Amino acid sequence: MELKYEDIIQEIMNVVWPKPLKLFTAGPVACFPEVLKAMGFQMFSHRSREYRDLHKDTVLRLSDFLEVNDSVVLLFPSSGTGVMEASIRNFVSPKGSVLVTVIGAFGKRYKDVVLSNGRKAILLGKKLGEPVLPNELDEALRRHPEVEAVTITYNETSTGVLNPLRELAEVVKEHGKLVFVDAVSAMGAADIKFDEWGLDVVFSSSQKAFGIPPGLAVGVFSQEALKKAEEIPERGWYFDILKYLKYQQEQWSTPSTPPIPQIIGLNVMLRVVDKMGGKSAWLRMYADRASKVRDGVRRLGLTILAKPGYESPTITCVRSPEGIDGVKVYEMMRERGYELAKGYGELKHSSFRIGHMGYMPKEYINEMLTILSYVISELRGRENG
Numbered sequence: 498m499e500l501k502y503e504d505i506i507q508e509i510m511n512v513v514w515p516k517p518l519k520l521f522t523a524g525p526v527a528c529f530p531e532v533l534k535a536m537g538f539q540m541f542s543h544r545s546r547e548y549r550d551l552h553k554d555t556v557l558r559l560s561d562f563l564e565v566n567d568s569v570v571l572l573f574p575s576s577g578t579g580v581m582e583a584s585i586r587n588f589v590s591p592k593g594s595v596l597v598t599v600i601g602a603f604g605k606r607y608k609d610v611v612l613s614n615g616r617k618a619i620l621l622g623k624k625l626g627e628p629v630l631p632n633e634l635d636e637a638l639r640r641h642p643e644v645e646a647v648t649i650t651y652n653e654t655s656t657g658v659l660n661p662l663r664e665l666a667e668v669v670k671e672h673g674k675l676v677f678v679d680a681v682s683a684m685g686a687a688d689i690k691f692d693e694w695g696l697d698v699v700f701s702s703s704q705k706a707f708g709i710p711p712g713l714a715v716g717v718f719s720q721e722a723l724k725k726a727e728e729i730p731e732r733g734w735y736f737d738i739l740k741y742l743k744y745q746q747e748q749w750s751t752p753s754t755p756p757i758p759q760i761i762g763l764n765v766m767l768r769v770v771d772k773m774g775g776k777s778a779w780l781r782m783y784a785d786r787a788s789k790v791r792d793g794v795r796r797l798g799l800t801i802l803a804k805p806g807y808e809s810p811t812i813t814c815v816r817s818p819e820g821i822d823g824v825k826v827y828e829m830m831r832e833r834g835y836e837l838a839k840g841y842g843e844l845k846h847s848s849f850r851i852g853h854m855g856y857m858p859k860e861y862i863n864e865m866l867t868i869l870s871y872v873i874s875e876l877r878g879r880e881n882g
């Protein structure tokens with residue numbers, strides 16, 4: 498029997514597409530249906546007028562969302578770590594030092610990026626679950642006046658802690674240093690007022706709070722940082738920020754081929770945000786989701802790792818109950834159709850994480866919490882007897 502084209506495609510997709518699960522992941526997260534639909538559009542050249550219009554409109558919308566006036570928003574064909582590396586290569590002198598604040602795994606990654614690019618890293622570390630406090634940062638900067646910049650993980654995805662970015666940036670500016678912000682799991686869910694807060698570099702990835710597939714990174718750069726880049730001799734080629742700036746200024750494009758579908762996705766999402774009441778309504782939606790998850794988790798008698806008052810709006814790290822392996826919770830939830838995130842790094846077995854980013858209809862959270870209550874009771878039962 499001859500197979501029809503549609504049957505062949507279906508047969509292939511049955512293999513290529515994984516079984517659909519309800520995602521409460523750390524990213525990639527579930528994408529908004531309107532984004533997936535828009536991304537299926539036929540391609541066009543990144544040197545065409547159509548692309549220029551898309552690029553310009555997306556940059557202007559994102560600038561508005563992040564309250565950027567004098568600074569510059571750029572788009573990158575990479576994940577967020579690309580721009581993390583670019584921040585060091587473009588804005589720190591070849592043998593210069595950076596104060597790296599570490600509250601979890603992604604602060605550690607920033608340290609590795611600093612060291613692997615031949616710069617020195619001075620660490621300000623905190624116990625897992627805690628944020629960096631302004632007085633601690635002030636003290637560290639007094640001890641290390643030689644540093645050129647400070648790195649801050651706005652939202653530490655491994656612990657579910659939101660750093661007090663605005664206050665920390667104020668301290669950095671009092672010391673006259675540059676401030677680089679990893680906002681990968683924060684942008685789109687936690688407020689960022691780029692110019693008002695005196696930030697110098699902020700970057701994020703498409704696969705987190707904007708609910709878009711991976712492959713696009715965005716970065717914002719202050720005029721002070723851009724001026725500093727002019728003094729750095731070897732900024733590399735692929736992530737030379739001044740080259741990106743030139744292409745954007747001259748032709749609203751990028752030096753190498755951009756991820757056009759993801760940029761369409763971001764443009765659509767920023768329009769959706771507008772239609773849903775603008776930035777403040779959008780951030781409130783994220784805050785409501787997070788508190789619903791936290792309340793539900795507490796009702797099950799579980800505790801949250803983050804220090805009270807610093808809980809993340811995008812991901813909740815839950816301590817596994819005594820004697821219960823967090824990976825087991827993850828696996829049993831997955832068998833029941835809900836993909837959470839495992840604990841990260843040294844927290845792998847003692848915690849599990851619930852992401853609340855991207856496409857997530859309201860009823861999903863209640864459903865997930867109900868299934869989680871069954872899983873926890875079953876594991877508690879096994880533990881007791």
Ligand SMILES: Cc1ncc(COP(=O)(O)O)c(C=O)c1O
Pocket residue numbers: 523524576577578579603650652653654655679680681682702
């Ligand atoms: C806080 C944080 N920083 C950096 C990264 C790395 O981002 P990417 O995978 O987009 O390079 C992640 C990814 O989960 C993250 O959560």
